[in-house]
Amino acid sequence: MFLQHLINGLSIGSVYALITIGYNMVYGILELLNFAHGDVYALGCFVVLGLVTAGIHPIIAILGGVVSGYILNILVERFAYRSVRFSGRVTPTISAVGVAYIMRNAILKIWGPETYPMKLGFRGTQLHLGGIVVGTLQIYIFIAAISFMVIISLFLKKTKIGQGIIAISQSIPTAALLGVPVNRTISIVYGIGGALGVIGGILFCAYYDTIFVGIGFALGTLKAWMAAIIGGVGSLKGAVIGAIMLGLIESMVAGYVSTLYKDALVWLILITFILIRPQGFFPSQIAEKI
Amino acid sequence: MLAIDNLVVSYGKIDALHDMSISLEPGALTTLIGANGAGKTTLLKTISGLMKPKSGTITYEGTSLIGLEPHEIIALGIAHCPEGRRVLARQTVYENMKMGAYVRNDDEVGEDIEYFFKKFPQLEGRRHHLSGFLSGGEQQMLAICRALMSRPKILLLDEPSMGLSPVLVKEVFKIIKDIHDEGVTILLVEQNAKMALSIADKGYVLEVGRIIAEDTAANLMNSKSIQDSYLGG
Ligand SMILES: Nc1ncnc2c1ncn2[C@@H]1O[C@H](COP(=O)(O)OP(=O)(O)O)[C@@H](O)[C@H]1O
Ligand SMILES: [Mg+2]
Numbered sequence: 001m002f003l004q005h006l007i008n009g010l011s012i013g014s015v016y017a018l019i020t021i022g023y024n025m026v027y028g029i030l031e032l033l034n035f036a037h038g039d040v041y042a043l044g045c046f047v048v049l050g051l052v053t054a055g056i057h058p059i060i061a062i063l064g065g066v067v068s069g070y071i072l073n074i075l076v077e078r079f080a081y082r083s084v085r086f087s088g089r090v091t092p093t094i095s096a097v098g099v100a101y102i103m104r105n106a107i108l109k110i111w112g113p114e115t116y117p118m119k120l121g122f123r124g125t126q127l128h129l130g131g132i133v134v135g136t137l138q139i140y141i142f143i144a145a146i147s148f149m150v151i152i153s154l155f156l157k158k159t160k161i162g163q164g165i166i167a168i169s170q171s172i173p174t175a176a177l178l179g180v181p182v183n184r185t186i187s188i189v190y191g192i193g194g195a196l197g198v199i200g201g202i203l204f205c206a207y208y209d210t211i212f213v214g215i216g217f218a219l220g221t222l223k224a225w226m227a228a229i230i231g232g233v234g235s236l237k238g239a240v241i242g243a244i245m246l247g248l249i250e251s252m253v254a255g256y257v258s259t260l261y262k263d264a265l266v267w268l269i270l271i272t273f274i275l276i277r278p279q280g281f282f283p284s285q286i287a288e289k290i
Numbered sequence: 291m292l293a294i295d296n297l298v299v300s301y302g303k304i305d306a307l308h309d310m311s312i313s314l315e316p317g318a319l320t321t322l323i324g325a326n327g328a329g330k331t332t333l334l335k336t337i338s339g340l341m342k343p344k345s346g347t348i349t350y351e352g353t354s355l356i357g358l359e360p361h362e363i364i365a366l367g368i369a370h371c372p373e374g375r376r377v378l379a380r381q382t383v384y385e386n387m388k389m390g391a392y393v394r395n396d397d398e399v400g401e402d403i404e405y406f407f408k409k410f411p412q413l414e415g416r417r418h419h420l421s422g423f424l425s426g427g428e429q430q431m432l433a434i435c436r437a438l439m440s441r442p443k444i445l446l447l448d449e450p451s452m453g454l455s456p457v458l459v460k461e462v463f464k465i466i467k468d469i470h471d472e473g474v475t476i477l478l479v480e481q482n483a484k485m486a487l488s489i490a491d492k493g494y495v496l497e498v499g500r501i502i503a504e505d506t507a508a509n510l511m512n513s514k515s516i517q518d519s520y521l522g523g
Contacts, residue, residue: 160392167378167389173340174376176360177369179393179440 004132005255006248011138013247014145015207016223018200020231020239021148022193023224026073028234029169029189030085035096036076038220039103041197042213044069046107048202049116049211058120062202066195072103073194074187082183100217107213115212118205141203148196149240156236165189169234226270232280241281291316291475292337292368292444297346299329299336306332308499310346314444314477315492319470321507323483323520324496330479331373333496334446337477338370339363350444365393369442373449375433379422383413386421386432390439399439406435427458434465444475451482463489483520487511495520 019041026034048065052058080099084091124136156162164185167175176182197220204219205211223246228234231242249269254262292314299307306329314320324330335341337348339360348355355363364370369390378386384403391399407414410431416424421432430450437445447466451459459482467489470476480486487493490507495516503516510516 163381163385163389164392166381170378170380171376173360174372174378175389176340177338177364177372177376178389178436179361179364180389181359181361 001131001255005251007132007134007138008255009248009251010244011135011141011247012207012251013244014142015200015204016227016243016246017145017240018148018203019197019220020200020224020227020243021152021236022196022200023221024228024231024234024236024239025152025165025189025196026193027228029165029186030081030092031089031234032081032092032096033225034193035093035221036080036099036103037193037197037224038216038218038222039100039107040072040076040194040216041069041201041220042216043072043103043107044194044198045118045201045205045211045215046111048120048198048205049111049118052118052120058122062120062199065202066198069194069196069198070191071194073190073197076194077187077190082186100221104213104216107216111213113213115210118209118211120202120206122206123209137206141207144199144203145240145243148199149236152192152196153236161185161188226266228280229270229274230280232282235280235282238280238282291351292477293347293349294333294337295347295349297333297336297348298344299332299341300344301332305344306499307336307343310499310501312494312501314475317470317473317475318491319466319476319478319489320492320494321478321480321486321490322494322496323480323486326481327498328496329499330496331448334370334372334448334477334479337363337446338368340370361393364440364442367441367443368446369437369440369444370446371433371437371448371450373452375426375429377421377424377429377432377436379420381421382418383421383424383432384417386436387439390436391441393440402439402441406438410435426453427455427461430454430458430462431465434462434469438469438474442474444477445469447476447478449479449481451480451485459485483516484522487521 023034023037026032044065047068048061051061051064076099080095081092084095122137127134127136156166164175164180167178167180168182168185172182201215201220204215227243227246228239230245232238250262250266253265257265294310294312297307297310298305322330332341336343339358343356350366350368378389387403387406388399407417412428413432413435421429424432434450450462454462463485466476466478478486478490487507487510493505493507493510494501495503503510
């Protein structure tokens with residue numbers, strides 16, 4: 001039984017990880033809690049639903065969703081955040097909440113509040129190992145989360161744009177003086193954040209076979225935020241470890257204590273954690289202005 | 291090579307530079323001296339595009355720099371080594387050097403880094419260390435080398451001697467002189483007027499946002515009023 005909960009926790013945690021990596025990248029560069037993160041990826045996931053419903057091959061549909069997440073988040077940064085970038089913390093946060101509402105209402109307008117089945121056709125098979133059941137999808141999700149963490153780390157460390165991103169996260173004026181095109185680079189970070197969000201969101205939908213408007217805020221922004229708090233806000237390693245821990249905590253609480261009070265208990269654990277270790281397990285690698 | 295005319299720059303309603311005019315001759319080492327708060331940093335930030343002027347012109351080899359972004363200005367060949375060094379503390383010495391070449395697209399960046407490492411063995415020995423752990427003097431050398439990595443035609447230096455011990459100040463000024471000898475046009479901003487004038491060709495004296503004197507460095511050194519106010523009598 002414990003192993004089963006462990007595996008379930010690992011796989012849902014991996015979904016959260018993909019969502020949180022994008023969230024933490026965006027946080028790392030501007031120290032902005034992007035409250036629109038989940039709603040951007042929810043809209044991207046609905047684009048996938050729309051394309052699949054229109055008869056388009058799921059892989060192409062997912063690519064379409066990922067691209068729309070990339071573009072949407074770039075637009076959000078361009079029109080909602082850029083002009084308030086240097087206006088302290090409160091103004092951009094309000095702007096972000098506003099964008100979240102726009103996205104959410106766009107979804108409600110087009111698709112309504114219903115829950116739709118999300119048939120992507122890669123449920124895979126169930127492997128029975130001893131007493132436990134492992135879905136191949138669970139394995140893919142886990143591999144995807146780890147791979148994206150490695151790819152993003154390499155991108156930041158080894159590419160020119162990645163180094164520019166790290167420079168901006170330390171000091172925008174210094175990066176600008178060295179020749180980093182600040183606005184363009186920040187756009188790219190938002191784009192990547194949105195794209196990764198959609199990938200995480202799609203895996204979430206695939207895992208539960210459903211999609212509804214609530215996957216954005218409650219299951220996206222909030223989970224990413226919780227995972228980031230546990231792992232370390234702004235840190236990539238922190239995103240993955242925090243998210244996987246969150247998945248494990250949820251799965252253990254649901255398995256051993258109560259499904260009904262799962263969310264309440266998880267919040268209680270989180271709040272306790274914030275009180276004990278507010279900086280998370282891995283204080284940011286790319287945030288922290290000098 | 292660089293001509294600044296009637297420049298006015300302000301923070302909100304308060305003008306920090308009033309009607310300022312300065313020109314840099316090709317290959318010359320020009321220094322701008324002035325007390326803390328005179329407006330030296332504001333001038334450099336405006337040249338490199340970090341601040342937008344209220345009015346006036348900045349012309350570099352015939353092109354106006356007004357309205358250009360900092361990354362466009364460094365790409366034209368003007369590098370700004372900022373006050374307080376501003377090394378990227380979370381990146382290694384090597385990565386900082388590479389960042390200096392961000393606007394370059396040639397394949398000689400690695401060679402250039404090795405060239406500077408050979409010249410400054412202290413940096414070489416710490417190439418994979420995070421820059422935040424370097425000493426003040428090492429950070430200053432890194433900041434200067436990093437600015438040179440863009441292969442600039444004009445180098446803007448903002449108080450490179452600030453916070454360094456007298457021995458290191460001497461060393462930094464020697465480096466600046468070497469860069470000058472290699473033909474780079476330099477605008478050196480300093481509070482340490484004596485040292486700055488001793489290596490410069492030409493000097494400007496800035497007082498609360500206005501140029502109050504402009505002459506060859508030698509003449510400024512010999513001027514009674516400059517001696518009284520800036521060279522410790
Ligand atoms: N960010 C700022 N906001 C408002 N005033 C500033 C700012 N930076 C500098 N100033 C003011 O502009 C004037 C010139 O400053 P600065 O260019 O930094 O002088 P310097 O480099 O010669 O010490 C000073 O009066 C300073 O107080
Ligand atoms: Mg200054």
